[in-house]
Amino acid sequence: MNAVVSTISQLLPAEIIDTNAEQIALYSQDVFSVGPPICAVVRPRTIDEVQSLVRACLERGTPIVTRGGGMSYTSGYLATAPDSVLVDMTSMDAIVEVNLEDRYVTVEAGCSWQKLYEHLAPLGVRTPYWGTLSGRFATIGGGLSQNSIFWGSGQSGTAADNVLSVSVVTGKGELMETGSASQQHAAPFMRHFGPDLTGLFLGDCGALGIKVQATLPLVPVAGAKGYTSFAFHESGPMLRAMAQISRESLTTECFGFDPYLQQQRMKRASLAADAQQLSGVVQQESGIVNKIKQGAKIALSGRRFMDDVEWAMFTISEGRTEAEANHQAARIKTICAGEGGKELPDSIPRILAANPFGPVNNMVGAEGERWLPVHGLVPHSRGEAVLAALESVYERNRSTLDQFNIETGYLIAVVSEQITVLEPVFFWPDELNALHKHSLEADHLARLNQFDAVPDAWDAVYKIKSELVDVLSREGASHLQLGKAYHYHSALKTPALQLITGIKSALDPDGIMNPGALGLS
Numbered sequence: 265m266n267a268v269v270s271t272i273s274q275l276l277p278a279e280i281i282d283t284n285a286e287q288i289a290l291y292s293q294d295v296f297s298v299g300p301p302i303c304a305v306v307r308p309r310t311i312d313e314v315q316s317l318v319r320a321c322l323e324r325g326t327p328i329v330t331r332g333g334g335m336s337y338t339s340g341y342l343a344t345a346p347d348s349v350l351v352d353m354t355s356m357d358a359i360v361e362v363n364l365e366d367r368y369v370t371v372e373a374g375c376s377w378q379k380l381y382e383h384l385a386p387l388g389v390r391t392p393y394w395g396t397l398s399g400r401f402a403t404i405g406g407g408l409s410q411n412s413i414f415w416g417s418g419q420s421g422t423a424a425d426n427v428l429s430v431s432v433v434t435g436k437g438e439l440m441e442t443g444s445a446s447q448q449h450a451a452p453f454m455r456h457f458g459p460d461l462t463g464l465f466l467g468d469c470g471a472l473g474i475k476v477q478a479t480l481p482l483v484p485v486a487g488a489k490g491y492t493s494f495a496f497h498e499s500g501p502m503l504r505a506m507a508q509i510s511r512e513s514l515t516t517e518c519f520g521f522d523p524y525l526q527q528q529r530m531k532r533a534s535l536a537a538d539a540q541q542l543s544g545v546v547q548q549e550s551g552i553v554n555k556i557k558q559g560a561k562i563a564l565s566g567r568r569f570m571d572d573v574e575w576a577m578f579t580i581s582e583g584r585t586e587a588e589a590n591h592q593a594a595r596i597k598t599i600c601a602g603e604g605g606k607e608l609p610d611s612i613p614r615i616l617a618a619n620p621f622g623p624v625n626n627m628v629g630a631e632g633e634r635w636l637p638v639h640g641l642v643p644h645s646r647g648e649a650v651l652a653a654l655e656s657v658y659e660r661n662r663s664t665l666d667q668f669n670i671e672t673g674y675l676i677a678v679v680s681e682q683i684t685v686l687e688p689v690f691f692w693p694d695e696l697n698a699l700h701k702h703s704l705e706a707d708h709l710a711r712l713n714q715f716d717a718v719p720d721a722w723d724a725v726y727k728i729k730s731e732l733v734d735v736l737s738r739e740g741a742s743h744l745q746l747g748k749a750y751h752y753h754s755a756l757k758t759p760a761l762q763l764i765t766g767i768k769s770a771l772d773p774d775g776i777m778n779p780g781a782l783g784l785s
């Protein structure tokens with residue numbers, strides 16, 4: 265038996281330690297990269313077991329990488345040294361307390377966004393930010409550790425903007441509770457009690473410890489939703505319309521695709537999937553007349569109206585009443601008309617809202633190609649200029665892109681009132697890895713091409729995405745999912761770098777917590 269596994273086996277029950285070769289291979293890769301093989305997957309069920317594991321690893325100086333749903337692509341949970349231990353948090357997925365009186369929920373970190381959302385919905389509440397499109401598998405611990413956006417982000421910001429307290433096992437094996445819960449006798453009802461210790465652990469990519477629980481605020485579920493879809497001939501008018509919608513805080517979700525991504529999504533969406541999703545829309549509508557009306561409208565409009573669309577933008581708004589949601593939709597229509605947008609049927613955002621945590625089949629292209637998104641968050645005023653800078657990276661790499669049939673697209677979104685998100689996306693024919701095969705729906709996987717491995721194509725994507733990352737850093741973009749892929753350590757001003765380095769050594773003096781994450785060792 266491997267010496268590390270032998271040490272942890274003395275302190276932890278055998279049934280939570282997995283050294284099966286297939287599992288080791290599966291857990292040593294993320295959506296984009298393969299790391300050095302870990303020596304064991306450990307699946308703790310309690311906070312005590314997490315603490316025992318950290319103490320065992322401290323004895324030998326064994327590095328620990330923490331994994332939630334495994335849905336990321338920036339090497340965040342990949343080891344940097346052989347013989348590291350991976351902690352899979354998904355066995356700790358309980359909803360610990362729903363406090364309707366004080367409006368908060370405490371969950372274990374391995375709980376998925378979908379599980380939390382579905383648990384809260386019948387109670388008429390949800391968290392203000394309520395998850396990623398990968399939330400069928402992606403966990404609350406993963407979302408808070410690397411920060412994330414999508415559901416609710418238009419008005420409520422990022423995952424990290426919506427947390428009251430976290431409980432973290434540090435690199436010393438201690439349990440640290442934050443927010444109001446950091447003092448004796450208090451409940452985790454409030455984020456602030458002195459300096460923001462909760463914020464310290466958000467976006468840390470697991471470099472400062474293992475999150476075991478989190479407490480999030482609760483808000484009432486909206487009484488009504490409004491939807492719009494628009495087509496634009498060019499990116500500029502779409503970006504300007506989205507920025508204005510964001511400044512006026514008109515949507516909970518506002519996102520757009522370039523023509524290539526638009527085409528990919530239309531290819532992927534089959535008629536069968538539409539029919540299945542339609543039942544979600546029909547269930548969500550209130551009143552039988554509305555159900556029939558919306559069902560018929562979507563069935564009739566189909567997807568043909570998207571055939572000639574260039575840049576496409578979709579919005580979802582929420583109000584306490586229909587009148588409020590309609591008022592927001594009306595204002596969005598005025599803004600888009602002012603930028604030359606052409607209104608389309610609203611079925612696509614309506615279908616998405618009715619099925620918020622669908623299968624993660626989007627982690628590969630429509631024909632079974634590999635997929636890699638990169639992203640930068642910029643102030644609205646810089647959106648168009650930074651998009652042009654990214655485009656120039658593609659242009660200077662045109663011959664390499666053509667050589668390996670690498671296609672590119674963009675997803676655009678807005679967050680709160682300040683931020684435009686630019687997400688360049690790569691697709692290229694290459695072999696799928698074990699994580700893709702494990703995560704896709706079996707019947708979807710069976711329909712896809714099985715491309716051969718093209719290591720030179722992967723290298724080319726890696727090189728071009730690194731150039732995009734450099735451009736984004738020079739443009740002062742911010743990032744979610746920093747992992748081991750974006751500039752953080754190398755981009756910080758000296759006082760901030762000294763502070764974060766000092767915090768890392770205070771919480772993790774032996775450097776066993778996810779070495780390399782955020783560029784810290």
Ligand SMILES: Cc1cc2nc3c(=O)[nH]c(=O)nc-3n(C[C@H](O)[C@H](O)[C@H](O)COP(=O)(O)OP(=O)(O)OC[C@H]3O[C@@H](n4cnc5c(N)ncnc54)[C@H](O)[C@@H]3O)c2cc1C
Nearest residue numbers: 332333334335336340396397403405406412413414470475
């Ligand atoms: C199909 C698809 C759709 C996606 N949609 C979105 C989207 O809408 N918005 C978005 O922002 N991203 C999206 N992503 C990216 C990704 O899924 C999210 O960033 C998500 O938050 C990752 O969560 P996870 O639980 O899978 O984390 P993992 O990938 O398992 O881990 C992410 C990071 O967090 C750390 N970590 C995980 N759990 C803990 C813990 N308990 N304690 C300490 N550290 C921990 C890991 O070490 C790693 O550094 C998508 C990805 C896919 C494949």
